[in-house]
Amino acid sequence: MSDAVRLEPHEIALLGDGPRAAVTVAVVDLHLRGLAEADRPGTVRRGIGDAVDGPRPLSPLAEAVHARLREPAAPKTLVKDPDIRLALALMRIPLAEAGLLRYPLLGPTRAARRHIRDLRRTRPLPAGRHGLSHDDRLLAVALHGEPALRLLVPRFALRAGLVRRAEVGGKDLLKHSPRGTGGGYGGYSYCGGGGGGGGGE
Numbered sequence: 169m170s171d172a173v174r175l176e177p178h179e180i181a182l183l184g185d186g187p188r189a190a191v192t193v194a195v196v197d198l199h200l201r202g203l204a205e206a207d208r209p210g211t212v213r214r215g216i217g218d219a220v221d222g223p224r225p226l227s228p229l230a231e232a233v234h235a236r237l238r239e240p241a242a243p244k245t246l247v248k249d250p251d252i253r254l255a256l257a258l259m260r261i262p263l264a265e266a267g268l269l270r271y272p273l274l275g276p277t278r279a280a281r282r283h284i285r286d287l288r289r290t291r292p293l294p295a296g297r298h299g300l301s302h303d304d305r306l307l308a309v310a311l312h313g314e315p316a317l318r319l320l321v322p323r324f325a326l327r328a329g330l331v332r333r334a335e336v337g338g339k340d341l342l343k344h345s346p347r348g349t350g351g352g353y354g355g356y357s358y359c360g361g362g363g364g365g366g367g368g369e
Contacts, residue, residue, distance in 0.1 A: 175283075177306035178229050179259060183268060183276045184284040185313060187256050191246050192330055193310050194230040196317070198237075199324050200302055201226075207240040210329035214238065229255045243329050287311055293319065 178197070181189035195212055198204035202217020214237040226234065232255040233246055246252055263269045268280040276284070293312045294300060297320045300308070308316040314332075317325035325331045 176227060177303070177310040178227055179263060180284065180287065180307070181310040182256070182259060183263065183280045184288075184311065187247050188244070189310070189313065190229060190256060190259070191233060191252065192243065192313075192317070193306055194227065194233045195243060195246070195328070195330065196309050196321060196324075197226070197230050197302075197306055198234055199321060199328075200305060203234055204237060204328075206324055206327035209327065211240040211242050212237060212246075212328045213240040229259060231255075284311070 175183070178190045178193040181193045195204055198215070202215045204212050205215040207213035214234065229252070232249075232252045236246060236249045236252060241249075247256075260269055263280075264271060268277055268283075269275070270277050288311050291307060291311055293315055294304070294308055297305070300320070305316075305320050308320060317331050321330075326333065
């Protein structure tokens with residue numbers, strides 16, 4: 169992997185845990201800008217925020233997700249939307265050209281996996297959400313998945329269906345999360361080439 173390659177949080181999530189993870193980062197990005205809110209239990213809808221309320225313009229993936237949220241949608245269905253699938257496919261092209269995805273784009277290369285492992289080691293899950301920048305929160309979600317969602321955007325993540333609800337009896341959900349990844353996203357982890365916060369917390 170070239171040192172010149174600077175990965176954005178949604179790209180890190182794609183390499184680490186797959187399309188669902190990348191879409192989750194895009195949803196959290198929108199939420200932090202006030203552009204996405206929880207709707208009916210387990211769904212997300214558009215918010216009333218300003219798209220420029222962030223450290224940089226929206227990524228094409230986040231723009232595609234925002235466009236889809238004209239109507240409330242469950243996070244797991246967003247990956248199946250044709251425009252979001254196209255945005256994910258276009259994301260893969262420069263990653264493949266940088267040697268981070270194997271042709272025919274079926275999964276991360278060894279160099280990409282090593283880079284993600286290094287990032288997880290050097291950027292552990294934060295102790296709390298206070299004092300973190302917009303980018304810090306997105307990077308934590310990209311690297312650590314469900315544990316980061318529960319820490320950084322707990323109410324939104326639960327109401328929007330980004331994390332699983334706690335089981336009766338207080339069982340520890342996280343011990344059942346997929347291992348070897350950033351913690352998983354509602355039970356979804358990277359499985360190949362399928363197309364498929366909390367400012368108010």
